[in-house]
Amino acid sequence: MKTVYLDNAATTSVAPEVLEEMLPFFKEEFGNPSSFHSFGSSQMEAIEKARGQVARLLGAKCEEIFFTSGGTESDNQAIRGAVKIDSARTGIVTSAVEHPAVMETANVLEDEGNSLGIVGVNKNGELDLESLKGLVNQQTAIVSIMAANNETGVIMPLKKAAKITHEAGALFHTDAVQMVGKVPIDVHALNIDILSLSAHKLHGPKGVGAIYIKKGIKLPPILTGGHQEKGVRSGTYNTPGIVGLGKAAELALTHLNDTASKERKLRESFEKQVLESCPGSFVVADGAEYRLPGTVTIIFEGIESEAVLTLLDMQGVYASSGSACSTGSKNPSHVLYAMGIDYTLANSALRFSLSRYTTKEEIKRTVELLSKVVERLRSISPYTQ
Ligand code: PLP
Numbered sequence: 001m002k003t004v005y006l007d008n009a010a011t012t013s014v015a016p017e018v019l020e021e022m023l024p025f026f027k028e029e030f031g032n033p034s035s036f037h038s039f040g041s042s043q044m045e046a047i048e049k050a051r052g053q054v055a056r057l058l059g060a061k062c063e064e065i066f067f068t069s070g071g072t073e074s075d076n077q078a079i080r081g082a083v084k085i086d087s088a089r090t091g092i093v094t095s096a097v098e099h100p101a102v103m104e105t106a107n108v109l110e111d112e113g114n115s116l117g118i119v120g121v122n123k124n125g126e127l128d129l130e131s132l133k134g135l136v137n138q139q140t141a142i143v144s145i146m147a148a149n150n151e152t153g154v155i156m157p158l159k160k161a162a163k164i165t166h167e168a169g170a171l172f173h174t175d176a177v178q179m180v181g182k183v184p185i186d187v188h189a190l191n192i193d194i195l196s197l198s199a200h201k202l203h204g205p206k207g208v209g210a211i212y213i214k215k216g217i218k219l220p221p222i223l224t225g226g227h228q229e230k231g232v233r234s235g236t237y238n239t240p241g242i243v244g245l246g247k248a249a250e251l252a253l254t255h256l257n258d259t260a261s262k263e264r265k266l267r268e269s270f271e272k273q274v275l276e277s278c279p280g281s282f283v284v285a286d287g288a289e290y291r292l293p294g295t296v297t298i299i300f301e302g303i304e305s306e307a308v309l310t311l312l313d314m315q316g317v318y319a320s321s322g323s324a325c326s327t328g329s330k331n332p333s334h335v336l337y338a339m340g341i342d343y344t345l346a347n348s349a350l351r352f353s354l355s356r357y358t359t360k361e362e363i364k365r366t367v368e369l370l371s372k373v374v375e376r377l378r379s380i381s382p383y384t385q
Helices: 016-025 044-058 071-085 099-112 129-133 158-167 239-277 305-314 333-336 360-380
Strands: 065-068 091-095 116-119 140-144 171-175 194-198 209-213 281-283 295-300 347-351
Touching: 016 239, 044 065, 044 194, 044 239, 065 071, 071 091, 071 099, 071 140, 071 171, 071 194, 071 209, 091 099, 099 116, 116 129, 129 158, 140 158, 158 171, 239 281, 239 295, 239 360, 305 347, 333 360
Parallel strands: 091 116, 091 140, 140 171, 171 194
Antiparallel strands: 065 209, 194 209, 281 295, 295 347
8 A cells, every 4th residue: 555644744764875875884884973083083073064964954064063962952052051151040941832842841940940921822823922922021141932733723923922022032942853854944034043954854764853053052961971062952962863853954955945835735635625625624824925845734623533544544644633642641732732722623633744745636635535434424423413
């Protein structure tokens, strides 16, 4: 059975060129880049090449990029580090729709005594800038606002949020895990102080990412150890992973405009076809000004998203549900909740996320299958009788 993978916001396939670039570092080039001998230290060149590739994708300088184990670690370092810089500034401000890597970190720090302000979003999932203004003050250490939401694809007004943050003298961090490699981002033009990214969302390997820290900002580390990455992030270099991230960043930059326009066209056509063929469905954040090209959440009224997912899965079509499931208990998505979408509707939400490899045929097959599945479930749903 030919499968259709429409869960690229969860993770992406490793691009063949990326794998190719990584392989030697699993085999013959296995030395430790921090070693004194040339067998290891010569690998520093590959690390520095990757640093340049990532820096170019972000419009950053090489010395502003530090490799980490991924988005979660970068987010942790940004927030945990920022609240330690100045004892007079320990407050955190973030949004109601962040990924748990930010949200949980902020909650834990609040339990430890840091103040926490949560900025809301409107019904389109867009950041409430007025509320942000009211929450940032002279005690704020860091404002952390995601670049693009992982469920709705809504892109946040980073430049405006950074301006408000800087007027209060705080640092501005963005979790750009979902945005990097999908649409252009220039950290200097947007005035971003700290940014998190993850390789596995842009056709790179899992377990590797980076943190951009603007030159001049001394962000304390969360890992102490052997002083790799100038002490910003200790730990033996994950050379194959870093090389893979570098190549993924280079490819993303090369394909940036083509990919964005291809994904946008496919996603728009997908949305149109689904709405036509599945009555009682609607696109979440449809009215948002800016959305990622390839991510969409659609609500199918009166139907449990997990039932749809299961039936799609049986036919080899992979998407994801808008609601998080943890330890067997179903929680409504905090993102949809923050947008004013009620529990029942949130449980009918499905996310479809495309990649540069998604084809028109795959979209066609998914639409055909979805309309059949939705019709079948509607015919047996107690809510639609
Ligand atoms: N932030 C966002 C917005 C994400 O979507 C994810 C992953 O789903 C993360 C952070 C975590 O990144 P990683 O899987 O690299 O730890």
